[in-house]
Amino acid sequence: MPMACSQPEKRITNPATDQDIISSLPGEIKEKILTKLPIKDAVRTSILSTKWRYTWASIPEILVKDDELVSSLSTIDGAGASSRFTKIVDLLLFIHEGPILEFNLSTKYQSPEAFDRWIFKLSRNGITKLIFKLNMPSGTKYKTPSNFFVCNALNHVDLSKCVIKLPHGFKGFKLLRFLKLDECTITAVDTEKLITSSPQLETLMLLNFKVEHNFRIYAMRLKCLIIGGEILDLQMNTPRLISACLALYNTMPSRARVECHDLCQSFGGLLQIQMIGLFGVCIQRLVDGPPVELPKAFHYLKLVHLTVDFANQKECAFVFLLLQVATNLQNLKLVVRMSENTNNSSVWVKDIVFKHLETVEIQRFKASEPVLAFVKFILGSTPMLRTLTLSENGSSKEQNPLVFKQLLKFQRASAKAEIIFA
Numbered sequence: 300m301p302m303a304c305s306q307p308e309k310r311i312t313n314p315a316t317d318q319d320i321i322s323s324l325p326g327e328i329k330e331k332i333l334t335k336l337p338i339k340d341a342v343r344t345s346i347l348s349t350k351w352r353y354t355w356a357s358i359p360e361i362l363v364k365d366d367e368l369v370s371s372l373s374t375i376d377g378a379g380a381s382s383r384f385t386k387i388v389d390l391l392l393f394i395h396e397g398p399i400l401e402f403n404l405s406t407k408y409q410s411p412e413a414f415d416r417w418i419f420k421l422s423r424n425g426i427t428k429l430i431f432k433l434n435m436p437s438g439t440k441y442k443t444p445s446n447f448f449v450c451n452a453l454n455h456v457d458l459s460k461c462v463i464k465l466p467h468g469f470k471g472f473k474l475l476r477f478l479k480l481d482e483c484t485i486t487a488v489d490t491e492k493l494i495t496s497s498p499q500l501e502t503l504m505l506l507n508f509k510v511e512h513n514f515r516i517y518a519m520r521l522k523c524l525i526i527g528g529e530i531l532d533l534q535m536n537t538p539r540l541i542s543a544c545l546a547l548y549n550t551m552p553s554r555a556r557v558e559c560h561d562l563c564q565s566f567g568g569l570l571q572i573q574m575i576g577l578f579g580v581c582i583q584r585l586v587d588g589p590p591v592e593l594p595k596a597f598h599y600l601k602l603v604h605l606t607v608d609f610a611n612q613k614e615c616a617f618v619f620l621l622l623q624v625a626t627n628l629q630n631l632k633l634v635v636r637m638s639e640n641t642n643n644s645s646v647w648v649k650d651i652v653f654k655h656l657e658t659v660e661i662q663r664f665k666a667s668e669p670v671l672a673f674v675k676f677i678l679g680s681t682p683m684l685r686t687l688t689l690s691e692n693g694s695s696k697e698q699n700p701l702v703f704k705q706l707l708k709f710q711r712a713s714a715k716a717e718i719i720f721a
Contacts, residue, residue: 359397359398359399359400359401360399360400360401360402360403360428361391361395361399361401361402361403362403363388363391363402363403363404363405363406364405364406365384365405365406365407365408380408381408381409381410384406384408384410385408385410385413388413388417389413389416389417392416392417392420397424398424398425399420399421399424399425399426400425400426400427400428401426401427401428401429401430401455402417402421402426402428402429402430403428403430403432404417404430404431404432404433405430405432405434406432406433406434407433407434407435408435409435409436409439409441411441411442414431414441414444415444415446418443418444418446418447418450419444419446421450422446422447422449422450425452426450426452426453427452427453427454427455427474428453428454428455429447429450429453429455429456429457429458430455430457430458431457431458431459431461432457432459433459433460433461434459434460435460439460440460440461440462440482440483440484441460441461441462442461442462442464443458443461443462443463443464445466448465448466448469450472451472451473451474452474453472453474453475454472454474454475454476454477454499455475455476455477456472456475456477456478456479457477457479457481458479458480458481458483459480459481459482459483460481460482460483461480461483461484462483462484462485463480463483463484463485463489463493464485464486464489465489465492465493469492469496470496471492471493471495471496471497471498472493472496472497473497473498473499474499475497475499475500476499476500476501476502477500477501477502478493478494478497478500478502478503478504479502479503479504479505479506480504480505480506480508481504481506481507482506482507483508486510487510487511487512487513487514490505490510490514491514491515491516491517494516494517494518495517495518497518498519498520499520500518500520500521501520501521501522501523502521502522502523503516503518503521503523503524503525504523504524504525504526505525505526505527505528506525506526506527506528507527507528508526508527508528508529508530509528509529509530510528510529510530510531511531512531512532513531513532513533513534513561514530514531514532514533514534515533515534515535515536515561516533516534516535516536516537517536517537518536518537519536519537519538519539520539521537521539521540522539522540522541522542523540523541523542523543524537524540524542524543524544524545525543525544526544526545526546526547527546527548527578528546528547528548529547529548529549530547532561532562532584533545533547533561533562533565534561534562534564534565535561535562535565535568535569536565536568537569538568538570538571539571540569540571540572541571541572541573541574541599542572542573542574543569543572543574543575543576544574544575544576544578544604545576545577545578545581546576546578546579546581547578547579547580547581547584548579548580549580562584562585562588563585563588563589563590563591563592564589564592566585566591566593567591567592567593567594569597570594570597571599572597572599572600573599573600573601573602574600574601574602574603574604575600575602575603575604575605575621576603576604576605577604577605577606578604578605578606578634579606581606582605582606582607582608582614582617582618583608583611583614585617586611586613586614586616586617587613591617591620593620593621593624594624595624596624596625596626597624597625597626597627598626598627599627600625600627600628601627601628601629601630602628602629602630602631602632603621603622603625603628603630603631603632604631604632604633604634605618605632605633605634606633606634606636607633607634607635607636608636608637608638609635609636609637609667609669609670609673610637610638610639610667610669611638612646615645615646615647615669615673616646618633619646619647619649622653623651626654626655627655628653628655628656629655629656629657629658630656630657630658630659631656631658631659631660631677632659632660632661632662633659633660633661633662633673634662634663635661635662635663635664635665635670636663637665637667645669645672645676647672647673647675647676648676651680652680652681652682652712653680653681653683654682654683655683656677656681656683656684657683657684657685657686658684658685658686658688659677659681659684659686659687659688660687660688660689660690661673661674661687661688661689661690662690663690663691664689664690664691665691666701666702666705671705674687674689674706674709675709675710678706678709678710678711678712678713678716679709679710679711679712680712681712681713681716682712682713683713684711684712684713684715684716685713685715685716685717686716686717686718686719687716687717687718687719688719688721689718689719689720689721690721691720691721703718703720706718
């Protein structure tokens with residue numbers, strides 16, 4: 300790849316002073332411009348002027364996407380494209396001077412030896428933010444090398460399709476604030492150790508995560524937690540948590556009914572929580588376990604997003620209890636799930652007023668008796684309600700006129716409440 304260019308310099312001048320504006324930009328401004336560009340475009344700025352020729356080679360943030368780095372890669376098949384891609388990145392890192400604080404890689408190519416070289420280079424250049432978006436074929440994963448675990452300055456780690464095994468004597472990432480693992484293979488023990496040995500951790504995202512037994516999260520500074528996958532039970536000691544999104548699923552029929560004792564106990568301790576999302580079988584796990592002891596009030600809870608089986612009276616009762624203690628709730632989103640259970644009695648009968656609830660959205664809306672009972676309850680209990688949005692499945696949209704007429708008969712506590720079919 301040519302690093303210099305013999306073409307005439309293109310000059311943009313100030314008419315008043317005849318000064319070359321591009322060349323005279325301060326170094327920090329040029330650096331900010333270059334860090335916003337994909338590396339391919341950053342290299343191309345070398346033709347702007349002699350003062351820009353090698354500026355790209357010292358930028359501290361590098362963004363590498365295989366589909367943008369060399370457009371002609373799309374015309375090369377298999378190993379040829381992978382080899383060309385890795386050679387280009389090797390050359391870029393070899394020429395680069397100074398610290399590399401951020402390295403953002405997105406590739407579909409499987410090049411473990413090259414990945415090892417790049418992480419080795421980054422480990423010696425003060426890397427603070429590492430993103431490896433590996434879109435390799437299903438079942439293919441990259442084993443992180445030992446050099447990764449000595450990147451002590453890391454404060455942001457985002458890995459996908461990696462195999463992670465903590466080395467003996469691992470002391471943790473003391474500055475790590477953000478951790479995201481997606482489709483990564485790592486044991487529950489190593490995950491727990493990685494979390495507890497990162498005392499500054501504030502955001503934790505575990506996606507497509509699977510453990511065969513109970514899982515514990517001890518993170519005193521954690522503010523945001525997102526977990527999606529299969530977990531037998533979850534214990535949380537996260538006193539500063541303000542946002543929690545849990546999507547638990549069953550992939551083994553033998554575990555269709557699992558009692559989550561730890562999750563039930565942990566749930567009531569989220570006193571600072573502002574947003575709660577419970578999806579999949581999460582509420583089912585909660586109601587199948589021991590009674591959930593909620594605090595007298597979730598004073599800071601403003602947004603609740605739930606998947607609810609409206610045919611399950613225990614799940615509806617839990618939602619009703621949660622709404623009662625969410626005294627300052629402003630936004631509510633529910634995803635309807637209807638099992639084969641028969642819910643003949645409604646829990647939505649108590650006289651209660653939600654003084655701050657402004658928006659309610661019901662996704663996968665079905666005009667069943669349990670769902671309509673909830674809609675009637677909400678309309679009559681929300682004096683500040685602005686919108687009630689009902690998102691239906693395509694097959695039921697022809698029922699809109701009949702359902703709408705039925706909804707018009709429900710008493711509304713808010714004169715401004717608008718019902719929207721989406």
